Amino acid sequence: MVLRYAAFTTDPTTGNPAGVVLDAAGLSDAEMQRIAAEVGYSETAFVCGGTRPDFTVRYFSPLAEVPFCGHATIATAVALADRDGPGDLVLETPAGAIPVRTTTGTASLTSVPTRTRPATAAEITSALTALRWLPSDLDPSWPPHVAFAGNDHLVLAAGSRARLADLDYDFPALRALMARAGWTTVHLFWQAGAREFHARDPFPPGGVVEDPATGAAAAAFGGYLRALGRAPSRFTIIQGEDMGRRSELTVEVSPDDARVTVSGTATRIPD
CATH class of the missing domain: 3.10.310.10 (Diaminopimelate Epimerase; Chain A, domain 1)
Structure with a gap:
């Protein structure tokens, strides 16, 4: 199931829309790429495994996988908080581990070293x-x-x-x-x-x-x-x-x- 969230806004008609799949553990790379293309947003995030607070997340644009995406991370963290309640998370991404703190409707991510x-x-x-x-x-x-x-x-x-x-x-x-x-x-x-x-x-x-x-x-x-x-x-x-x-x-x-x-x-x- 693909959830759709608008990130960095409280208005679903503004912000940056992202697809979020919270149960992607059984999906192949080709299936994730196909879903991202069908959703058509700049990024769709796939939670590929893990248990709270640690989750593995991958990101696909309509054309290719990318190592990290900020707005889809915010959307995914809020989606996890909506499902499980707010709290601290660690998202393991291809770019590295991303600590995220969530409250209701809000998330804060800390990047890898810049x-x-x-x-x-x-x-x-x-x-x-x-x-x-x-x-x-x-x-x-x-x-x-x-x-x-x-x-x-x-x-x-x-x-x-x-x-x-x-x-x-x-x-x-x-x-x-x-x-x-x-x-x-x-x-x-x-x-x-x-x-x-x-x-x-x-x-x-x-x-x-x-x-x-x-x-x-x-x-x-x-x-x-x-x-x-x-x-x-x-x-x-x-x-x-x-x-x-x-x-x-x-x-x-x-x-x-x-x-x-x-x-x-x-x-x-x-x-």
């Missing part, structure tokens, strides 16, 4: 070409990086909110570039205030134009800010607004820990 590196000139040029952006569209105060929190994300800062809102990229070109580079999303962001960022995440490797909320990218972004010495201890990412699926992700960063915590609500999407 890392980040400056993007190369060739990577930046290729990405801007695929995005149909000019170098002048970037905010020069934020260096482009490739950031990791279970998978890799290219991080680019838009020079204005209008630039971020106007997303019209070359899907085949960006998909090919991301396949070569091994990036899961391109995390485009704009700083709205000291503790608020707006973001968009093209996701052609998953077969979708854009992800409305990306917990994995949010964790990687927190690691990026930490590495630059510019991370608030707690901040909000607004994502999905420009595609009509507003999502709110809360990110917590410690100066003494490379792991990042991402929190949000999730709500059941009616059948």
